[in-house]
Every structure is written in C-alpha cells, then in structure tokens.
Amino acid sequence: MRDAQALPALPDATHDPALLSWVPDANRHADFPIQNLPFGIFTPPGQDVPRGGVAIGASILDLAAAHHAGLFTGAAEIAAAAASREELNAFLALGATPRRALRTRLSAILAAGSRDQHTAERCLHPAADCTLRLPARIGGYTDFYVGIHHATNVGRVFRPDNPLLPNYKYVPIGYHGRASSVRASGTRVRRPKGQLKVPDAEAPRFAPCERLDYELELGIWIGPGNALGTPVPMGEAEHHVAGYCLLNDWSARDIQAWEYQPLGPFLSKNFGSTISAWIVTPEALAPFRMPQPARPEGDPPPLPYLLDEADQCQGALGVVLEALILTADMRKKGLPPYRLSRSNTCHMYWTVAQMVAHHTSGGCDLNPGDLLGSGTISAPEPGGFGSLLEITRGGKDPVALPSGETRRFLEDGDEIILRARAERQGAASIGFGECRARILPAA
C-alpha cells in the first residue's frame, strides 16, 4: 500500500469517495457507484426503441427522458442529446469536453440531496428489467497483442524456440478483427466449425472446434478519430479515447493453428467476440492511471513516434481483470462461478495512447465507435493467465473445477464471465459490469 500522503490527488469532486447517491443500492454497488457513471444503450421493459443510458447502482438513468425533462443545459445538454440516440457514436465523436460536462452534471443530479431527485427518479429503470445493447455501431475493430506475458506464453506453444518475435518490443503488434460479429454481454456464442489438422494427420478435416478458448482483454472505444492520411501524434492520442470495456476475444485454437500462416487469425476469431455493454469513461478511470511500468533491462526504448513524457508518467492503467467459468454442471449444483484468471491492465507492454498513435502512424483513420482490443492480458504468474491455452499449457494440464469436472478447453454450455475492478487507496472503487456469454453447441 502506498503511503496516504503520497497518494495522487483525485481529479475532481466527482471522484470523492464520500460522495453518495440517492439512488437505491448505488452506494453499495460494486461496479456502478456514483463515481463511475458509464454510458450504454438499453431498451426499457415493454419498449422497442433503444436509447442511451447511464448505469447507477442497479438502475439505469434514461438519458433521452432526462434530456426531455430539461435536466441539462450547455455542453452537458449537447452531450446528453447525442447520447440519447439509438447508438452512442455521435456522443463518442464529441470528445472529452462535452463528455466531462455531462459527467459533472449527472454527478450533481444523482448525488444525495440533489434538488433534481424528483425529476430524475421518473427517468430511472431497474437495470434487471432492461435489455442492454451494443453501445455503438462498431465501424472497425482492431485487436492488439500488448499483453507481453500472454505473447510470451502463446509464442511458446506455437513457436517453442522463438516465443517473442524480434519485432515485439518495437511494434505494438495488432491486426484487423471482424467488427460485424462483436456482440454485447449476454448473447450466446455458437461453437464454430472449421478446418482442424492435428500435426500428424495427412489432411485437415472440417469439424466443430475442439479447442475453444476465451481471451481476457481490455476494450477501448475510439472517440473523435482522425482523417485518413493524418496520423494522431502521441500527445493527442488520449483525446481520441472515449472509454473502456471488457472484451472476450473467443478463439478457436485448432482452427487458428492451421489457418494463421501467413496472414494471421481469421475464422479462428471472427465467429464472435463479446464485450461488456457499458462504456467506462476515461474520466471515471482517471484516479487509476499510473506510470508506465519500467521496461525490463535491455529492452529498447520506444521509437520517438511512440514516446511521450506524459504517457510514460501516467499512460498506464491499474485495473484488476478476472475471468470466471460457470459450467452447466456447476449451474445445476448451484455452485458459484470459478475464477480461472486474475490479471491487471498494468501488464500491457504498450499503453492505449501508443496503440492509437501506432494505428494511425501510417495514415489509417480511426472513427467514432471503432473498437480496439488490448489482446489477452496475462499476469506473469500462474493464476494470472488470461486464456486456457496458457493455463492448461495448450491442453496438457487440465484445470480442475469445484464441480469435480476438468477443462482443457471450453465445452458446450460453459459460460465465461469477465469482470474488472479499479481500486486504490483513497478512491471509490468502480467496476465495468459483466462481459458474459455461454457456448452453444456447433450447428
């Protein structure tokens, strides 16, 4: 624990851990106390039209209704109007200033003692009665590979002699994923069929994936973005980050091993990806920023286009990430989900700003609602590995579950639940909401 006197100051009053909300359960809520205020798209019970909302405790504040009720003025009103639509792309495009104004105003509306309580109460829905949607239309989805312990662990399985390739410490490695198959938490994922080839087989066969895996990742929502041909320099990169989520990059390891050379993963990933439905803002996570961990002795410094003093000082994030499993048998026996992985975003070798600057460094455009994935974030120690490929060493060491079952890879009916928690001394801890999905049998 850091000494209390050495704690960095909280960014503003919206983070005050003493701040309480009048919304029932908000002050006891692990993920969504008043210090969080994440944005999402939901459909209230009995209604068809999705609209923007803010999670507060076990409730959702309907932004369209609150806007209509006249609760916002100025920059906050502009942001609330943009966030009232059927998707949050226009809101993400606004950038930090209106988003901050809206946060400040929402904090005041929802704080205990607010004179707007009576009006706002009529805009609240119990979250349990609502359906959560994808928060934005995802134009482009790029998955990075910045979890260095994951890259090392996986590299060891695919390339035992050469786990970490020579470019890894120079290039924030990434590739284009499939945006169309990203779904919000709760949508079931069908096990893919594909070409499987065991090393000693003469030819591949087409069959349901036998090595289905999860990947524990941080998702990054892009805000304003850049024009084609106009790179975003490091010093401006954070301006284009509109928020964060959890991302489960489901992976068919057997399909991947056979298909991925020379152009990378394709069908092994594009059958589906799951994200948590709430966009946790950079403002909410501001107290959990930290210096970029020192590179190990002997690692090269980032090239100048990826180097920025402010980013070195506070470009990393300290957020605990967890992956849990709940099998059909565990559900039947009433057992709670079992934790497979506990990691932390501080294990990213490259910061989010470096990912944005690199992505645009050749001129590629990023646009509001684009999604970046961090790649699997594993902690260095066992118990911290973010995928079964790593935990079971490619299926060699099955993991034992409290139900008496074992898992090398995922089975039909298994549910994977990702959770995140940001906490530090002197600040209210916040979470991301669940990123959860269950595996359906192959068609």
Added chain:
Amino acid sequence: MRDAQALPALPDATHDPALLSWVPDANRHADFPIQNLPFGIFTPPGQDVPRGGVAIGASILDLAAAHHAGLFTGAAEIAAAAASREELNAFLALGATPRRALRTRLSAILAAGSRDQHTAERCLHPAADCTLRLPARIGGYTDFYVGIHHATNVGRVFRPDNPLLPNYKYVPIGYHGRASSVRASGTRVRRPKGQLKVPDAEAPRFAPCERLDYELELGIWIGPGNALGTPVPMGEAEHHVAGYCLLNDWSARDIQAWEYQPLGPFLSKNFGSTISAWIVTPEALAPFRMPQPARPEGDPPPLPYLLDEADQCQGALGVVLEALILTADMRKKGLPPYRLSRSNTCHMYWTVAQMVAHHTSGGCDLNPGDLLGSGTISAPEPGGFGSLLEITRGGKDPVALPSGETRRFLEDGDEIILRARAERQGAASIGFGECRARILPAA
C-alpha cells in the same frame, strides 16, 4: 478460340451483342455498352446529394430521377428505389431477383428504339461532369489470397524455402482488412510512414515507406448476407454476391516484412485501398463464367464444405486484368500509361463462391456492402505478375519504363491504373471502368 457451335448460350436478351443503345457513344464504349449496366453512386455537377446511377457509354443515368419520372414498375421499381439512395447498401441487400428485373428494364429503356428515350434523356448526365463516390458503405472488408501464382511468387521472397505453405491448397486464406480506408478511384493515396528494418540493421527506424507497391485484385461486393452463426453453404454462396469491381490493395512491403509476424499485415495495408467505382453485376458477367480450372495433379480436392458441382462447372470467371503505370515524367512527356501486368481472374485457385462459403463456415456473418478482395491475381508467366514485388523480384530487377525511368517500387507522383475486360466470342465485351490513384509524398 472455341468452336462457335460449342459456345455457351448467352443468358438472356440483355447480352445480345447486336443490341444497341440510343445513348451517344454507348455502342462504341469499351467498358459500358448496353450489355454491362453497372451501378454506382455519383454526384451530378452542381449538386450535393449523392445518388445511384447506371453507367451507359460516357453517360450516367440518374436512377433517382428515372424512378421519379415513373420509368419503373414492379420488382424493377423496388430495386430502382433502393438504388436511388445515397449509398447502394439497400440495393445490394435485395439480392438477385429485383436486381435482374431492374437490369432487364434498364436494358429496354436504354435500347435503340425505346419509347422511353425522351423521358430517360432528361435523366442522363455526362459522366465526365460527375463525381463518383464509393458505391456503398463498406461494413467489413476481407482480403483473400487466392491468386496462387502470386502466393507462390511472394512466398518465395519472404520464405525462399517454403513459398506455398501447407495450408494453401486446403484453406482459402484470407484476413480482415481495414474498411475505413477504402476509397473510390481517383482519390490520391499518401505514402505511409512506418517502421522499416533492413535485415542487417540492429533496430528499425520510422520513416516513409521505401518499398511502396500496388496489388492487382478483383473486388467482390456482398449482397444479402447471412446471420451470425448461420453459415452459407456452397450451393447458396453465389446468391450473396452482388457484384464485382477492381481493387488496388496498396502495400508497403518494408513495413509489412517487419510487422507481419505473427498476426498478419496491418499498417502495411491500412493506409489506403482503391476500388473502381462501378459495381459490375453477376448478370453482366454471366457470359464470362467458365469451369473451374483443373487443380494440378497431386493437389487435394476441396473439403466437402467447399465442393459444389455447379461451382466446379461454372464458378470461375474469365476476365482480363491489367495494371498500368503513369509517372510524373511520363505525364510531362505526354506518354501513355505503361502496362506492368496483364493477368486473368481464371488464375484464382478458389472461386468467389468458395471464398463466401469459407468466410461464413465458422458462423461469421457477411452483410450487404461488405467487400471481399481476391488477393493479387498474377498469371504464371512474367508480364502477368500483379505487383512490383513479383515483377522486380523484391526490387532486384528494376522495370524499365518508356520514359527512360526505372522502377523497383513506386515513387511519389506515380499513378497506378487498373483495368478489366471481359470478352469472349459471340458476346459483347465489357469493362469495369478504371481503378486509378496517384501517390502523394509522405506527410
């Protein structure tokens, strides 16, 4: 030349080579005679709102205006209404039946002797005065690698001992490209900067690409598409193809060589891709279908999910593809573009139907307006190579141009022009229009 009696019959009267149009120049037009009728999005002179149009000779028929003038009924009217909007996604989503009805009706309207000539004349614009746009909002862009001679040639540069990897003849290799940076013909392309590392350098440096290349590809526009989790079987795959274009998949070879392991090309491709602006329909290309070329002796047959009798019989396309260069010096000297590559779509190892079936085989969804690229299509012989990487053997053998210049890779001010021509005895030949763009210096 095939014997005239053995020529396959033309699909319908819209292909009759004797059919003439009343539109000036249409009957002499290399690309857009009345037998073609491709769809696109254009802005007429002095107007702001893009709308759908059909290329006929050197003119564009304004579909919104023609629809408004009452020229369509029934299924053709449904298609014309969908094609009148600012992007063709809704039209692509309709599938073949309304598209065919619209083609039949357009052929009648534009045919010499049509009683609708007077009405339709008022809906024509000179193409030279119009601005062509991207024909659809591209949701997802996937680039394949089905040009087997290209895969072999390139494999030899990157992996001399192992040019064609073991999966190539089983898997239609593809990867997700960047949809946001695809632009219509005519938009200039800025040379990217990126990490370059020559093999004997200790570290990479960040600098303008020194090995900028083009790639000669066929583009495929997706029509109706499929729901996530519901693969498209081979027998239905063609139903989801709404048309074709030319695609220049600009490639930064030096960036690519350093970044592409282990997750594939990223910044080496996503700075920009150029497509021809007209969607040439499957109907227009029907006379140029051909049997899938026999696989070389010893090659494995496609796995059952990629095998279909009709596809074997007529799933391939015979379209001549060309890439030409025009340098700043050639422009100054008034020299015509110089042909670098002359290839043919018959050199695709996998058919378009196989690409669609494979893409969806694990459950991934395709959607109206998605774009597939074939990958570079090289012919086996020199003169048929579809990229400078192949032509100059990785820069070793510069190509001599009529201006007295040489090129290992592209220089600033160079323009690459892709063209396509479908021709066979007994049918009117058609083209795709140009896919052209000029290289701007790095920023």
